[in-house]
Amino acid sequence: xxxxxxxxxxxxQPGGSLRLSCSASGFTFKTYAMHWVRQAPGKGLDYVxxxxxxxxxxxxxxADSVKGRFTIFRDDSKNTLYLQMSSLRSEDTAVYYCVKxxxxxxxxxxxxxxxxxVTVSS
Amino acid sequence: xxxVTQEPSLTVxxxxxxxxxxxxxxxxxxxxxxxxxxxxxxxxxxxxxxYGTTNKHSWTPARFSGSLxxxxxxxxxxxxxxxxxxxxxxxxxxxxxxxFGTGTTVTxx
Numbered sequence: 001x002x003x004x005x006x007x008x009x010x011x012x013q014p015g016g017s018l019r020l021s022c023s024a025s026g027f028t029f030k031t032y033a034m035h036w037v038r039q040a041p042g043k044g045l046d047y048v049x050x051x052x053x054x055x056x057x058x059x060x061x062x063a064d065s066v067k068g069r070f071t072i073f074r075d076d077s078k079n080t081l082y083l084q085m086s087s088l089r090s091e092d093t094a095v096y097y098c099v100k101x102x103x104x105x106x107x108x109x110x111x112x113x114x115x116x117x118v119t120v121s122s
Numbered sequence: 123x124x125x126v127t128q129e130p131s132l133t134v135x136x137x138x139x140x141x142x143x144x145x146x147x148x149x150x151x152x153x154x155x156x157x158x159x160x161x162x163x164x165x166x167x168x169x170x171x172x173y174g175t176t177n178k179h180s181w182t183p184a185r186f187s188g189s190l191x192x193x194x195x196x197x198x199x200x201x202x203x204x205x206x207x208x209x210x211x212x213x214x215x216x217x218x219x220x221x222f223g224t225g226t227t228v229t230x231x
Contacts, residue, residue, distance in 0.1 A: 035220075037168075045160070045168060045211050045222040061218040064123070097167060106218055107156050108173035115167055 002026040002111040004098045009116030016088050020116060022081040022098030030054045030076035033101035035109060036083045038094035038118075046094065048072075049083065056104035066092075088120045124148055126214055126223040133229045134202045142226045143194040144212030150193035155214040157195035159188060162209045171210075172197060204230050 008020040022034070033056055036048040049072040050061040060072050071084040081098055095115040102108040125147040134140040144157060151157060159172040170179050172188035175195065185203070189196045195212055207230040212223040 037222075044209075044225040045162075045213075047213070047220045047222055050218065050220065059218065061220075063219065102173060106220070107215055108177075109158055109160070109170055109213065109220075110173075110179070112167045112169065 002100060004100060004111060004113030006096060006098050006113045006116035009096065009118045011119045011121065012088055013122050014089060014120055016120070017084070017086040018088065018118060020083040020085070020096055020098075020118070022083075022113060024079045024081065024098075024100070027100070029074075029079040031104060033104055033106040034072075034074060034081045035099040035101065035106060036072060036081075037097045037099055037109075037112075038092075039097070039115075040091075040094040043094075048096070050101075050106035051081070052106055053101070053104035056106070059106070061106060085118070088118075090120050092118060093120045094118060124216060124221050126212065126221045128210075128212060128223040128226045130224070131227040131229065133231050134199075136202060136204060136230055138202050139198065139200045140202060140228060141191070141199075142197045142210055142212075142228070143191060144196070144214070144223050145194045146214055148216075151190065151195045151214065153190065155195070155216070157188065157190075158213040159186075159195075159197045160211045160213065161206075162211065163207075168211065199228075202230055206230055 032053040098113040160168040162168040
């Protein structure tokens with residue numbers, strides 16, 4: 001059974017940094033592309049970033065709203081996906097979900113974690 | 123900025139059929155945008171329903187189907203059940219960067 005467990009969320013001041021982690025199990029992690037999606041309180045889903053899996057070209061993708069501030073990366077030896085967030089703004093406040101893809105190229109979203117809440121506030 | 127637009131809300135009777143659509147501000151939606159559909163109930167994480175325009179996940183009930191309709195991606199629910207009341211989101215792939223739709227609230231009444 002696929003399991004995705006996010007961690008690292010919390011309260012951070014504007015301009016600060018935070019690193020989210022997503023621990024994966026139940027599948028061959030290195031093979032699959034992975035994604036981060038967020039949802040602000042009471043709002044819709046908002047795409048954040050993707051990273052390809054093994055054989056997918058090592059590509060990363062970002063929404064314009066986070067490009068240059070967020071970095072997605074993975075440690076396949078630890079079956080863990082990360083999102084390094086810097087220069088955080090109040091509008092980055094959201095639940096952040098880790099999502100597995102169906103393949104190695106970021107394309108079709110599959111299983112979702114339960115999310116971790118990031119609150120950016122002074 | 124690319125915008126993906128869905129109907130804000132739809133109401134359907136139990137046993138009825140409802141079709142949700144997903145439009146792109148860049149033009150007609152084709153299979154090359156690999157439309158995905160998701161269902162989200164209050165307090166829960168989203169759940170994937172459809173990928174690659176028409177394909178169902180192993181857990182997707184048979185009453186859900188995906189298609190292209192008039193230049194948009196579409197999700198049809200046939201024989202709606204009370205438990206289908208939820209928020210539904212489409213998502214399109216713009217060359218690796220994905221964009222979610224604005225969401226449709228489906229009420230079963």
